[in-house]
Amino acid sequence: DVKVTQSSRYLVKRTGEKVFLECVQDMDHENMFWYRQDPGLGLRLIYFSYDVKMKEKGDIPEGYSVSREKKERFSLILESASTNQTSMYLCASSLSGQPNTEAFFGQGTRLTVV
Amino acid sequence: GNSVTQMEGPVTLSEEAFLTINCTYTATGYPSLFWYVQYPGEGLQLLLKATKADDKGSNKGFEATYRKETTSFHLEKGSVQVSDSAVYFCALSDLESNSGYALNFGKGTSLLVTP
Numbered sequence: 125d126v127k128v129t130q131s132s133r134y135l136v137k138r139t140g141e142k143v144f145l146e147c148v149q150d151m152d153h154e155n156m157f158w159y160r161q162d163p164g165l166g167l168r169l170i171y172f173s174y175d176v177k178m179k180e181k182g183d184i185p186e187g188y189s190v191s192r193e194k195k196e197r198f199s200l201i202l203e204s205a206s207t208n209q210t211s212m213y214l215c216a217s218s219l220s221g222q223p224n225t226e227a228f229f230g231q232g233t234r235l236t237v238v
Numbered sequence: 239g240n241s242v243t244q245m246e247g248p249v250t251l252s253e254e255a256f257l258t259i260n261c262t263y264t265a266t267g268y269p270s271l272f273w274y275v276q277y278p279g280e281g282l283q284l285l286l287k288a289t290k291a292d293d294k295g296s297n298k299g300f301e302a303t304y305r306k307e308t309t310s311f312h313l314e315k316g317s318v319q320v321s322d323s324a325v326y327f328c329a330l331s332d333l334e335s336n337s338g339y340a341l342n343f344g345k346g347t348s349l350l351v352t353p
Binding site: 128230 | 270272274280281282283284287288289327331333337338339340341342343344345346
């Protein structure tokens, strides 16, 4: 069974902390993505990566960075957490090569910054 | 740039009612279109997809047809069940855009089906 695993379901962090959200996929997918989901705003793309060590900014990259040292792992980093980064974070992965390739999502990490 | 617009929710229906959730898009290229569903407490999962004009995606009784002339991909189901209660997201991917394989989502439509 294909799987995208996010390291935490719930996190509570303090303002100013450095926060790491981890995502691992076991499908040998080239593409990996980080989205945040907020009520009334849907899912917005933060960063994505099509290969190891490669990263591209999405629509809302400010305040975030990413790391992809291995093909199966894609980390989202909040350099200095702020309350406006309280949100649900969703990781996804997909294969390259087909325009209609399906993206597989993790369960999400609900982050609260206090 | 690319965008997806779907009808505002929440939508409340009685069991066995007919469902339509409208979705329209704008795209610079020739996108693939998707419907994803998110059940309470879970991540998103693919419901159906279509790659080219007049393609019909279908799954679990849900259908959507890729209409290039109206830039639409409306989701329909003839008879909804309580278990269909979820949030539904319309999305597109456009390999000709800067974001390539990344999905561009609508804001989501919450569906509640009552017995």
